[in-house]
Amino acid sequence: MSTVPAKRKPSDYKSELKPIWCPGCGDFGVLASLYRAFAELDLDPANTVVVSGIGCSSRLPGFVSTYGFHSLHGRPLPVAMGVKLANPDLNVIAVGGDGDGFAIGAGHFPHAARRNVDITYLVMDNEIYGLTKGQVSPTSLTDQKAPSTPWGNLETPLNTLAFAVASGASFVARGASFNTKALTELIVQAMEHKGFSYIDALSPCVMFNNHQEEWKELVTDVAPDHDVADKTAAFDLALKGGFKMGILYREQRATINEKYAALVEAAKDSDLETMLEAFNARKGAAIGKPTV
Amino acid sequence: MARKSVVIRLAGESGEGVISSGDILTQAAARGGYWTQTFRTYPAEIKGGPCMYQVRMGEERIYSHGKDVDLLVCFNQEAWDLHWDSLGPDGVILFDETAVDIPEEYAARARPVRMEKLAKEIGGSLRAKNMVAVGAVAGVISFNTTPIEELVLRRYAHKQGVADANIAALRAGGDESADLRGSLAITDPVEVEADRILMSGNQAIAVGAIAAGVKYFAGYPITPASDILEWLSAKLPQVGGITIQCEDEIASISSVLGASYAGVKSMTATSGPGLSLMTEMLGYAGTAEIPCVVIDAQRGGPSTGLPTKTEQSDLQHALYGGHGEAPRVVIAPITVEDCFWATIDAFNYSERYQVPVILLTDQGLATRMEVIHKPDTDLIELWDRRTSAGLDREYKRYELTEDSISPMGIPGEEGGQYVSTGIEHDELGHPAYTPENHVAMQTKRWAKLEPLKNGIVRHEHYGEEQPEIAIIGFGSTYGAVREAIDLARAEGASVGAFYPRVLGPFPGEQVTAFAAKARRVVVPEVNFTGQLARLVRGECGIPVESHAKCDGLPFTAEDVLDVIMERIPS
Numbered sequence: 001m002s003t004v005p006a007k008r009k010p011s012d013y014k015s016e017l018k019p020i021w022c023p024g025c026g027d028f029g030v031l032a033s034l035y036r037a038f039a040e041l042d043l044d045p046a047n048t049v050v051v052s053g054i055g056c057s058s059r060l061p062g063f064v065s066t067y068g069f070h071s072l073h074g075r076p077l078p079v080a081m082g083v084k085l086a087n088p089d090l091n092v093i094a095v096g097g098d099g100d101g102f103a104i105g106a107g108h109f110p111h112a113a114r115r116n117v118d119i120t121y122l123v124m125d126n127e128i129y130g131l132t133k134g135q136v137s138p139t140s141l142t143d144q145k146a147p148s149t150p151w152g153n154l155e156t157p158l159n160t161l162a163f164a165v166a167s168g169a170s171f172v173a174r175g176a177s178f179n180t181k182a183l184t185e186l187i188v189q190a191m192e193h194k195g196f197s198y199i200d201a202l203s204p205c206v207m208f209n210n211h212q213e214e215w216k217e218l219v220t221d222v223a224p225d226h227d228v229a230d231k232t233a234a235f236d237l238a239l240k241g242g243f244k245m246g247i248l249y250r251e252q253r254a255t256i257n258e259k260y261a262a263l264v265e266a267a268k269d270s271d272l273e274t275m276l277e278a279f280n281a282r283k284g285a286a287i288g289k290p291t292v
Numbered sequence: 293m294a295r296k297s298v299v300i301r302l303a304g305e306s307g308e309g310v311i312s313s314g315d316i317l318t319q320a321a322a323r324g325g326y327w328t329q330t331f332r333t334y335p336a337e338i339k340g341g342p343c344m345y346q347v348r349m350g351e352e353r354i355y356s357h358g359k360d361v362d363l364l365v366c367f368n369q370e371a372w373d374l375h376w377d378s379l380g381p382d383g384v385i386l387f388d389e390t391a392v393d394i395p396e397e398y399a400a401r402a403r404p405v406r407m408e409k410l411a412k413e414i415g416g417s418l419r420a421k422n423m424v425a426v427g428a429v430a431g432v433i434s435f436n437t438t439p440i441e442e443l444v445l446r447r448y449a450h451k452q453g454v455a456d457a458n459i460a461a462l463r464a465g466g467d468e469s470a471d472l473r474g475s476l477a478i479t480d481p482v483e484v485e486a487d488r489i490l491m492s493g494n495q496a497i498a499v500g501a502i503a504a505g506v507k508y509f510a511g512y513p514i515t516p517a518s519d520i521l522e523w524l525s526a527k528l529p530q531v532g533g534i535t536i537q538c539e540d541e542i543a544s545i546s547s548v549l550g551a552s553y554a555g556v557k558s559m560t561a562t563s564g565p566g567l568s569l570m571t572e573m574l575g576y577a578g579t580a581e582i583p584c585v586v587i588d589a590q591r592g593g594p595s596t597g598l599p600t601k602t603e604q605s606d607l608q609h610a611l612y613g614g615h616g617e618a619p620r621v622v623i624a625p626i627t628v629e630d631c632f633w634a635t636i637d638a639f640n641y642s643e644r645y646q647v648p649v650i651l652l653t654d655q656g657l658a659t660r661m662e663v664i665h666k667p668d669t670d671l672i673e674l675w676d677r678r679t680s681a682g683l684d685r686e687y688k689r690y691e692l693t694e695d696s697i698s699p700m701g702i703p704g705e706e707g708g709q710y711v712s713t714g715i716e717h718d719e720l721g722h723p724a725y726t727p728e729n730h731v732a733m734q735t736k737r738w739a740k741l742e743p744l745k746n747g748i749v750r751h752e753h754y755g756e757e758q759p760e761i762a763i764i765g766f767g768s769t770y771g772a773v774r775e776a777i778d779l780a781r782a783e784g785a786s787v788g789a790f791y792p793r794v795l796g797p798f799p800g801e802q803v804t805a806f807a808a809k810a811r812r813v814v815v816p817e818v819n820f821t822g823q824l825a826r827l828v829r830g831e832c833g834i835p836v837e838s839h840a841k842c843d844g845l846p847f848t849a850e851d852v853l854d855v856i857m858e859r860i861p862s
């Protein structure tokens with residue numbers, strides 16, 4: 001009699017390290033959602049890679065029992081791309097903070113999106129720099145006072161969802177650490193999505209930017225009849241005030257991984273000897289001493 | 293008497309056919325069984341500006357591009373103005389009769405060629421100008437035009453009319469220089485092997501990477517490294533690999549580390565400004581112990597500097613650039629042939645020691661064409677990284693082993709899970725900041741490179757082993773130094789050169805031993821501050837004389853000969 005192997009449990013994805021986050025940090029909710037999503041997808045820990053940059057939130061891979069790549073500030077996306085292109089069979093998820101992803105790392109975001117690299121990017125958006133102790137981030141509100149903006153923030157926050165849609169991300173969604181059920185579901189869908197999936201997860205920094213209560217007031221779900229294939233409608237939702245929760249945009253288009261796989265399949269027909277022979281100085285020449 | 297080698301310099305405006313003439317001549321010479329080396333200068337502008345293509349060809353292996361020009365071909369007046377003083381004492385001049393005025397005193401050795409006129413009359417378009425020029429050159433050096441005609445026929449295999457016109461232009465060019473025919477005749481190649489190849493340094497690196505098993509290349513265009521990106525974009529998929537043009541150098545190196553972490557051999561190629569951007573990630577690779585190969589085709593600096601000129605000024609950046617003492621290996625290949633082998637070495641060291649390897653070439657070496665021996669692929673030996681597969685003990689990513697090399701878990705491998713991190717970590721890879729742990733890990737990361745100092749590395753020795761005048765150099769200056777040593781020894785000088793392939797970790801003991809009996813130690817290099825000289829002083833504690841120059845041009849053998857002869861003890 002064959003037995004169905006038991007599905008993995010969320011706790012199976014816990015590493016031996018205890019999260020070092022401040023008690024109450026939103027990142028705990030994101031981590032819990034990630035464990036649950038991984039369990040729901042029954043991901044093989046040996047076949048899964050969590051990539052991050054630098055920041056409080058980027059410590060996350062350390063708390064997961066899969067493979068992990070805690071890279072440099074702002075670099076999770078190109079690292080994750082390299083991992084996924086090198087081995088398309090791996091489940092690859094990049095995680096990090098809003099500062100990591102949209103300040104120092106902003107140059108990489110539109111390119112990962114337009115390439116449609118088959119990875120999920122989960123940003124723990126606390127609208128602040130946590131690890132460096134509370135300076136403003138690209139998503140901080142105008143007029144916000146912080147150690148680096150004692151006179152108030154002069155800048156306009158970046159609308160990361162609109163940016164994602166504009167950049168060509170093929171899956172754009174928003175969740176929140178304080179609604180782990182919905183966030184778990186979004187992570188599951190994002191990981192199942194073939195292509196670049198972006199999730200902005202509101203994740204309050206209780207130390208430096210505790211907006212959890214205000215945010216709870218501002219969240220509303222995307223209407224059930226919202227057409228996720230409609231880019232203009234997605235922009236509308238992204239640009240509306242408040243936080244629209246759920247999937248704003250989804251499109252199915254070929255991933256760069258699939259394109260490369262097809263390219264390599266079509267091109268593969270050579271070897272080192274043939275390549276060296278192409279440089280042969282006497283290729284096709286009548287061999288022998290030339291006559292003058 | 294026929295000469296063993298000639299130096300031909302073609303000069304004109306870029307877009308006039310100078311480069312294509314040089315290319316055809318080089319390829320034909322190679323087909324005809326000659327050894328060649330080329331050298332070119334070109335403007336940084338996209339279109340227009342003076343450009344020059346120098347071909348040195350001869351019956352014996354050629355190591356440098358040559359100094360005195362035997363045959364100068366001027367496509368326009370500026371070409372004459374810029375290059376007349378490179379002419380050797382018996383140098384011959386060919387020039388387009390409509391475009392150039394040659395001063396009276398040179399008239400006797402100058403021959404007008406109706407380049408434009410014949411091109412239009414016979415070739416049917418100005419495009420054939422290059423063939424007229426090549427024909428005229430072939431006549432003067434008594435070079436059999438068969439290989440050239442073969443090349444033309446191959447290139448225009450489907451356009452008989454164009455092929456015919458080009459061949460007619462070629463022959464007409466030969467008639468133009470009939471009265472100088474054979475005045476610079478070169479001796480026929482003696483031994484003509486079938487297995488010689490003609491390639492540039494960049495191409496040798498790209499093919500070397502394929503030989504080493506590269507499966508992921510990411511890069512961002514920059515002169516003079518872009519050919520590697522371009523060539524691999526065409527070829528890597530043919531052997532099952534991927535090439536990607538990233539949004540910048542930071543993404544390139546980051547993705548290379550991601551790919552290497554995932555288990556495939558990975559590489560990027562850049563020049564100085566790009567290397568600067570990669571520095572932070574190189575430190576990460578050193579700390580997290582991820583193999584990767586970075587090609588730095590150096591160009592003139594500082595800053596965006598002289599993008600189309602050569603310099604060896606990234607040495608210190610390659611060795612030390614970055615914060616916090618992360619280990620890396622720096623290799624400098626010395627010839628085009630060596631670019632192939634050094635790239636394989638780079639992958640081997642990188643994989644075995646789980647360390648980033650920077651391969652330092654420069655504009656001169658990267659872009660010059662050389663006829664070389666076809667690499668014997670049976671001699672290729674590939675080293676692989678140590679992985680966690682099949683371990684019969686508890687898996688620790690950064691285990692302190694006897695040789696300080698730890699098993700690397702490869703995603704997909706059961707039981708090898710770990711988190712790669714640039715944060716100081718313990719054997720398990722967990723963040724750990726204790727003084728003991730940091731000392732242990734720094735020690736491990738540097739100790740594993742010890743074998744690279746002691747023996748496994750190829751060095752190049754030329755000339756006397758214990759010379760009175762010892763030359764220590766690196767990279768592309770080797771060819772000129774080698775020829776200079778031949779010339780100096782012919783005059784009775786006791787001179788020899790030592791070229792370490794691996795500069796970091798520096799083989800201080802070998803260099804010191806080599807220079808032990810020397811009366812003078814000279815370090816020629818193409819930069820302003822004498823970076824290698826300082827390195828030798830620091831690592832070996834011996835007095836050395838720096839001979840650094842930074843005019844954007846490679847050394848000639850004659851330059852180096854002067855340096856040697858000035859120092860002959862009297």
Ligand SMILES: Cc1ncc(C[n+]2csc(CCOP(=O)(O)OP(=O)(O)O)c2C)c(N)n1
Pocket residue numbers: 054055056057058073096097098099100101124126128129130131132137205
């Ligand atoms: C090149 C570089 N610059 C600056 C830093 C310092 N730094 C570390 S984390 C961080 C900001 C992190 O903010 P965010 O990404 O929003 O993450 P959070 O800590 O809020 O989760 C900065 C500026 C760094 N590590 N590297």
Ligand code: SF4
Pocket residue numbers: 020021022024025026027056057126130131204205206207208
């Ligand atoms: S500082 Fe803020 S973001 Fe960092 S762990 Fe504490 S609460 Fe979380």
